[in-house]
Amino acid sequence: MRVHVVDHPLVAHKLTVLRKRETPSMIFRQLTEELVMLLGYEATRDVAVEPVTIETPVTTTTGTRLARPRPLVVPILRAGLGMLEGMVKMAPSAEVGFLGMARNEETLDIVTYAERLPADLTGRHVFLLDPMLATGGTLVEAIRFLYERGAARVTCLCLLAAPEGIARLEESLGDMEVDLYLAALDERLNERSYIVPGLGDAGDRLYGLAE
Template sequence: MSGGADTTSSVTVIDHPLIEHKLTLLRMATTPTGEFRRLTREISLLMGYEVLRDLPLQPVDIQTPLEPMTARQVSGKKLCFISILRAGNGILDGMIDLVPSARIGHVGVYRDPASHLPIEYYFKVPDDVAERLTIVVDPMLATGHSAVAAITRLKRAGARGVKYVCLIAAPEGVAVLREAHPDVPIFTAAIDRALDENAYIRPGLGDAGDRLFGTK
């Protein structure tokens, strides 16, 4: 499928031509940090249109320069975007461009280099997260352990209606997240071949955090 979204069960691969084109540039080893950051932001904004397709609307009476009319606007409380630190902030920027009034939360999780299991070091979300649609963002869904840990923590804080957004997923990570949180829909721009022995996605794009922030 081209120019839309390929949906299988709870996993949606958003394969718009512009997303595929920009993702190709993002994958290239020669793409410099500044360009990598810009592309990540642009892809995230484009993905946001599909991720937020089902936002509820309500009628509102307005006055145009020519006459009054009844139009529609998003109803309910504002969204809440949750970034899994640190790489999630790359996607967060594009999502905020799309919904500037959204509330923001952060979950700090790093992967133990030996066990590949997540260790939480920071958690700060809006107090009323239970009343908001919650979008969790992180560029790479590799083993799935960080995503599961972050969503589990959010649910403990009361979050409901959670969605998960990444740029690239591994089949192993998708399986782990779906098993732990079958109610959470996954949105991604690509599902790659597999994880390697170091739990990196192949072919992937390398370490998203390092490439976003120029730390390697």
């Protein structure tokens, strides 16, 4: 697994405002979209492309377009939905799927309760969106799910991660090829498995439930 922390003044500034307790959900959603666009710019740097011949007003030239099969953007419900708009603005020709996963509170297993994906992901580069990489359980199962469907490559975009979550991904995924793009790698998890210093519950803050 390759971990990329995007080191950029705009990322640092926007993340600082995002972390603040008093930032309202409307601004939180806007900043999340902007951060995902910045992360997405870096995460798509080596996306597959192919040459294409076009006519400009002056002459014929060779340009570049995204190769087929097109990239697939998959937010993990619910909080990942808040990242979707920023990613599709960066890659408007990408297709979009959805994956709903939750922890069974009795067994502590991660269960898939909803999915809307192509049946066959052979050859597809999938961009998986989830704001917080805390314990890593959900992301591990999502990555496995995508590779079992035949995905050729999985790139994860998260706003924040804890070292414990990254360690779990490295331990659980073996030789699966995964790139992880972060706005920041934080200090640790607390006793409630919240990222510290973190930004609280991303889903609640995105949708106004924390106000």
